Amino acid sequence: MIEVQNLKKSFEGAEVLKGISAVFEKGKTNLIIGQSGSGKTVFLKCLLGLFEADEGKILFEGKRLKKMSVSERSVLRQEMGMVFQGSALFDSMTVEENIMFPMQMFTQKTDEEIRERANIVIKRVNLINANDKYPDEISGGMKKRVAIARAIIMNPKYLFCDEPNSGLDPKTAILIDKLIQEITEEYNITTVINTHDMNSVMEIGEKIVFLQNGHKAWEGSKEAIFNTDNEALTNFVYSSDLFKKVREVYHKDDH
Amino acid sequence: MKVLSKIGQYFLMLKSVFGKFTKWKILKQLILKDIDTLIIGSLGIVAFISFFVGGVVAIQTALNLENPLLPKDLIGFATRQSVILEFAPTFISIIMAGKVGSYITSSIGTMRVTEQIDALEVMGINTYNYLIFPKIIALLLYPLVICISMFLGVFGGYIACVYGGFSSSAEFIQGIQLDFIPFHITYAFIKTAFFSFILATIPSYHGYYMTGGALEVGKASTVSFVWTSVVIILVNYLITQMLLT
Numbered sequence: 121m122i123e124v125q126n127l128k129k130s131f132e133g134a135e136v137l138k139g140i141s142a143v144f145e146k147g148k149t150n151l152i153i154g155q156s157g158s159g160k161t162v163f164l165k166c167l168l169g170l171f172e173a174d175e176g177k178i179l180f181e182g183k184r185l186k187k188m189s190v191s192e193r194s195v196l197r198q199e200m201g202m203v204f205q206g207s208a209l210f211d212s213m214t215v216e217e218n219i220m221f222p223m224q225m226f227t228q229k230t231d232e233e234i235r236e237r238a239n240i241v242i243k244r245v246n247l248i249n250a251n252d253k254y255p256d257e258i259s260g261g262m263k264k265r266v267a268i269a270r271a272i273i274m275n276p277k278y279l280f281c282d283e284p285n286s287g288l289d290p291k292t293a294i295l296i297d298k299l300i301q302e303i304t305e306e307y308n309i310t311t312v313i314n315t316h317d318m319n320s321v322m323e324i325g326e327k328i329v330f331l332q333n334g335h336k337a338w339e340g341s342k343e344a345i346f347n348t349d350n351e352a353l354t355n356f357v358y359s360s361d362l363f364k365k366v367r368e369v370y371h372k373d374d375h
Numbered sequence: 376m377k378v379l380s381k382i383g384q385y386f387l388m389l390k391s392v393f394g395k396f397t398k399w400k401i402l403k404q405l406i407l408k409d410i411d412t413l414i415i416g417s418l419g420i421v422a423f424i425s426f427f428v429g430g431v432v433a434i435q436t437a438l439n440l441e442n443p444l445l446p447k448d449l450i451g452f453a454t455r456q457s458v459i460l461e462f463a464p465t466f467i468s469i470i471m472a473g474k475v476g477s478y479i480t481s482s483i484g485t486m487r488v489t490e491q492i493d494a495l496e497v498m499g500i501n502t503y504n505y506l507i508f509p510k511i512i513a514l515l516l517y518p519l520v521i522c523i524s525m526f527l528g529v530f531g532g533y534i535a536c537v538y539g540g541f542s543s544s545a546e547f548i549q550g551i552q553l554d555f556i557p558f559h560i561t562y563a564f565i566k567t568a569f570f571s572f573i574l575a576t577i578p579s580y581h582g583y584y585m586t587g588g589a590l591e592v593g594k595a596s597t598v599s600f601v602w603t604s605v606v607i608i609l610v611n612y613l614i615t616q617m618l619l620t
Contacts, residue, residue, distance in 0.1 A: 168497055197499030208490040212408075222498055225398055280497075 121146050122167065122278065122310055127176035129162055136162045138334040139176065147308045149301050149324045151315055154331035155356060160314045163331065164282055167312065168202060169193065180278070198226050201271030201309075203281040203300075207263040209255040209270075215262075216242070216251040219269045226274065241269040245299060261292040265299070272303060279304065279311040285320060297323045318357060321345070330356070385580050391503035392511070392576075402509060409513035413475050417520060420474060421467055425458075425524040428466075429531030432457050437541035447542035451532070451550020456559075458528035464563045465611050467524045468570040471517075472603035476578035479510060480599040483582025484592040492583070506583065510575040517571035518564050525563070562618050569610050577603045 122144040129137040136159045144150040152160050165171040167178060169185060178185040180196060188196065209218050216238055223234045242251065245265040250258055258266070264284060271279055281300060285293035301324040304311040315321070321328060322342055330338040330353050338350045345357055396402070436453040483506055486492050495502045529551060537544045581599035585591055 170493060170496060194499045197497065200497060202494065202497040204490045204494060206489055208494040210491055211485075211489075225401060225498065225500065
């Protein structure tokens with residue numbers, strides 16, 4: 121479980137996060153949603169420790185991130201997996217080398233043992249015949265699968281995803297969302313996903329935190345979105361005609 | 376103020392480079408890869424430039440020796456002094472700031488833009504050590520490149536001079552042995568050692584701290600080349616002042 125209390129972060133005087141508190145539960149897909157510029161990425165980078173928060177607390181299983189020693193932080197980082205928006209695969213490495221990298225870096229296992237583990241996660245994310253290919257030789261969807269495989273190879277406790285299905289076609293985007301949800305349940309990990317894709321929200325949003333201008337404007341489940349009277353959230357969710365119609369159908373069935 | 380802050384940031388970066396070390400098994404591979412790219416990959420262009428510039432120095436010297444009382448062995452002497460003291464260590468380093476420096480800035484800058492550096496940080500890797508330390512170690516072999524440049528520069532001068540009919544082979548060889556001061560070689564290699572460190576770290580700094588997208592990677596490479604050249608010229612002046620005067 122990750123607990124965030126009154127998190128604040130500014131850049132050159134501009135306040136990006138204005139006191140956000142939230143709890144991200146274990147074994148669930150926790151979604152952070154909001155418009156571009158609402159502070160989602162900064163919030164996620166604070167959770168990852170890439171940005172130091174100005175005020176507030178981030179607690180991993182009750183342990184405060186800021187108070188952790190260097191060795192505790194190092195252990196925590198090895199318990200984290202991250203899927204970046206652009207996948208962030210290492211260009212100079214093949215798919216297999218990318219996936220094996222964290223284990224080669226942090227374990228004393230032999231190359232054979234690491235390759236064996238890599239092949240297990242490669243199968244788990246349904247990557248077929250791509251082991252020897254370089255990142256620029258594979259599709260966007262495959263890159264995301266490689267990034268997920270790299271993120272889970274160390275059996276993480278926490279999985280963070282920044283816009284995991286951006287730039288993907290709707291069908292592949294759903295497959296990637298489902299894969300993340302399955303992995304979350306299977307490995308019983310705390311997953312935090314940054315997204316503005318409403319399809320993802322409806323598919324896998326077990327817990328949703330809505331950010332607006334650096335504030336937490338709403339928190340709840342995907343079912344609660346249909347009944348919310350939060351104007352900002354309603355404007356965000358129903359900005360497309362498709363979701364307006366979904367809402368009408370939902371309310372018709374309800375009555 | 377901004378320049379001071381950047382200089383401070385550069386020295387903090389250097390401190391972090393020698394902080395938490397990457398696993399030796401991985402580091403070894405990175406060092407070997409950087410030796411291949413930065414050192415072996417530069418030999419061709421260095422050899423080509425050194426040979427022909429050495430030839431041009433000899434021809435220019437020969438053409439300017441109009442007084443028949445001046446001995447012909449001065450051509451070899453001037454070629455040796457020019458190549459060993461300045462051309463090989465300093466001007467090859469400025470050429471390398473363009474070739475190797477731009478490569479370092481753009482490769483690290485691209486990793487920054489595509490979030491590869493963030494990915495390494497999330498894993499708990501000391502990215503300064505992982506990315507910059509192998510380049511510093513690889514460039515420890517840079518004096519070897521300068522050694523080859525010195526030899527080829529003088530050899531190019533010899534070929535141009537003898538086969539161009541400006542002096543005899545014996546006169547040229549006598550010239551390159553004339554008033555030889557071994558400390559000049561030491562001086563050249565002391566400069567080279569400083570330049571190799573500058574070549575590894577200043578471009579790395581510009582790549583590591585760049586912000587923006589693909590366009591900014593190009594801009595960072597240009598800025599990196601300018602600053603690396605400026606620092607090489609300034610350090611060259613200071614070392615010359617301290618060691619030769």
